[in-house]
Amino acid sequence: MSVDERERLVEATRALTYAVAVTDLPDEDLAAVSEAVDSLSRALRKQTRKRCVTESVTAVVESRPVVLDRYNPAMIPLEVRFPEDGTAAATVTLNAVHQGPTDSVHGGVSGLLMDNILGILVQSKGLLCVTGTLSLRYRALTPLDRPLELRAEIVDHSGRRVTVTGWIECGGVRTVEATGVFIEVPSR
Numbered sequence: 001m002s003v004d005e006r007e008r009l010v011e012a013t014r015a016l017t018y019a020v021a022v023t024d025l026p027d028e029d030l031a032a033v034s035e036a037v038d039s040l041s042r043a044l045r046k047q048t049r050k051r052c053v054t055e056s057v058t059a060v061v062e063s064r065p066v067v068l069d070r071y072n073p074a075m076i077p078l079e080v081r082f083p084e085d086g087t088a089a090a091t092v093t094l095n096a097v098h099q100g101p102t103d104s105v106h107g108g109v110s111g112l113l114m115d116n117i118l119g120i121l122v123q124s125k126g127l128l129c130v131t132g133t134l135s136l137r138y139r140a141l142t143p144l145d146r147p148l149e150l151r152a153e154i155v156d157h158s159g160r161r162v163t164v165t166g167w168i169e170c171g172g173v174r175t176v177e178a179t180g181v182f183i184e185v186p187s188r
């Protein structure tokens with residue numbers, strides 16, 4: 001499968017996930033849809049790989065911007081920009097698929113976004129790290145269906161520890177603040 005065709009399939013699957021999350025069809029109509037979806041799963045499983053397609057670390061260091069989780073329909077694709085000031089930035093809009101409290105983003109999903117943008121900033125500097133600690137402060141509910149601005153900046157690098165802070169803002173209101181301690185690991 002070419003990469004473009006894979007991306008198209010992933011996009012179509014995300015659209016399907018959204019449709020499943022919000023459909024209000026009666027039960028009698030859902031049975032036929034379930035059968036069709038099962039049949040698609042069977043068709044795709046005729047040939048499988050062990051793990052999802054991901055960006056290589058080299059691509060992350062060299063390409064600007066980089067798109068995270070482009071090929072995994074269960075994850076949130078994030079186009080990350082790297083401004084001249086050394087930070088990382090991204091804009092994303094979430095929908096009912098990632099709903100937590102009414103009309104708001106699930107807190108764990110905000111944590112995922114923060115881990116990803118903080119982590120990719122560290123990797124963009126050529127540092128191979130894993131998340132050691134991620135702390136989150138939820139200052140306000142993060143709305144669904146509105147553009148969210150994500151930001152990350154490195155505040156300290158001592159020994160193997162890289163400390164990164166970041167936040168999510170919506171309409172100028174900061175809803176989530178994060179601090180991550182990333183630990184350098186030997187390259188495998």
Ligand SMILES: CCCCCCCC(=O)SCCNC(=O)CCNC(=O)[C@H](O)C(C)(C)COP(=O)(O)OP(=O)(O)OC[C@H]1O[C@@H](n2cnc3c(N)ncnc32)[C@H](O)[C@@H]1OP(=O)(O)O
Nearest residue numbers: 068115116119120130131132133158159160161181183185
């Ligand atoms: C591609 C897009 C970006 C993706 C971003 C997403 C990244 C992730 O989610 S990674 C997955 C989640 N993280 C993990 O699974 C990590 C699991 N943990 C581990 O592998 C290990 O505990 C690891 C590597 C963090 C530390 O183990 P180890 O290599 O033995 O380190 P260790 O010798 O104990 O400590 C090394 C240094 O790190 C510090 N450290 C270790 N663990 C932590 C921690 N959890 N928090 C803060 N500091 C820590 C130590 O204090 C020590 O500091 P110093 O050098 O200043 O004395």
